Amino acid sequence: MTSILTNNAAMAALQTLRSIGSDLQQTQNAVSSGLRISKASDNAAYWSIATSMKSDNSAIGAVSDALGLGAAKVDTATTAVTSALDVVGQIKDKLVTAMEGSVDKKSIQEEIGQLQQQLQSVAQSASFNGENWVMAQSGDSASVVSSFIRGTNGTVSVSTTSYEFNSGATGNVLFGANNGTIDTSSGILGTQDSTVGASVFSLDITGMTGGQISSALNMVQTALNAMTSMNSRLGSISARIDLQTSFASSLSDSIESGVGKLVDADMEQESSKLSALQTQQQLAVQSLSIANSSTQSILSLFR
Structure with a gap:
């Protein structure tokens, strides 16, 4: 069932994008500071x-x-x-x-x-x-x-x-x-x-x-x-x-x-993780865009 009020696909894509964004920010902080643990909340x-x-x-x-x-x-x-x-x-x-x-x-x-x-x-x-x-x-x-x-x-x-x-x-x-x-x-x-x-x-x-x-x-x-x-x-x-x-x-x-x-951060590992997360972020943005555009297809049913 497709609903114009609730877009489950878009919510799932948005949740994934937020998670990737959080991981990406943490990785970027590790790369810029050189520290894997820079504050008490990290560990x-x-x-x-x-x-x-x-x-x-x-x-x-x-x-x-x-x-x-x-x-x-x-x-x-x-x-x-x-x-x-x-x-x-x-x-x-x-x-x-x-x-x-x-x-x-x-x-x-x-x-x-x-x-x-x-x-x-x-x-x-x-x-x-x-x-x-x-x-x-x-x-x-x-x-x-x-x-x-x-x-x-x-x-x-x-x-x-x-x-x-x-x-x-x-x-x-x-x-x-x-x-x-x-x-x-x-x-x-x-x-x-x-x-x-x-x-x-x-x-x-x-x-x-x-x-x-x-x-x-x-x-x-x-x-x-x-x-x-x-x-x-x-x-x-x-x-x-x-x-x-x-x-x-x-x-x-x-x-x-x-x-x-x-x-201390393992810079080789963090570099690989950064590249992977950047790719995941691009894919998540693409996925969210597709989920948001799916509702537009409903209009064709009323033409």
Whole structure:
């Protein structure tokens, strides 16, 4: 039965056209954005996971930046200690020279005095972003961000690696500090040796005997050993930072790849789907046109 009031064929064709139009719009959005899932309504579970992981990945990026800042602090301190080791090594050489009784100890002391001032300059200059790891007050500490952690229960945390300052003769600083000002009476180079009655920084060999210079030589060697240990501690932190930086980079890439597998569109597939849907749309339009024109044939029955 043909009705001029109800065109079932046209309604079916129109419904098909609307469905194809919806699929075509979704495919076009995927092609233009590169995302198969761009909003929660596309797939709530995958969208939620991807959003959380993208947030974590951003945090890992911030941790990587903080690791770079920490690495710069450690590298600055390491450079200062390495330079100080060289200067103290020169002081040691001067003391060995002074063991010869015929040398002018006053002239040697003038050279040692210049080297001592260089040690102070090195310590005061080793500051990065307002932090100085070679000139600090005993009991203080510094830390660098080392990792971002998401627990299995959904909680997040940031771990740090700390560096404790100790301004003793075998501590972790070249000189101590008092309210940010250098304290040349503490630290590896400033702590007085009871045998010599002086520190590496305050050493004066002008009136010393051979035995006293020998004791001073042992004091300088002890300071060199302490500085070597200090440099090793800094080196271990630097190695940890390098490892964590590499891990953070790899982890970030893995997360990004995982998120991509959840929400990225397969462009080859979407391209094929787009062509097919465009063809279907043209056919649906043609079908609707035929369905709409079928009622016109009824007029011929009344001629």
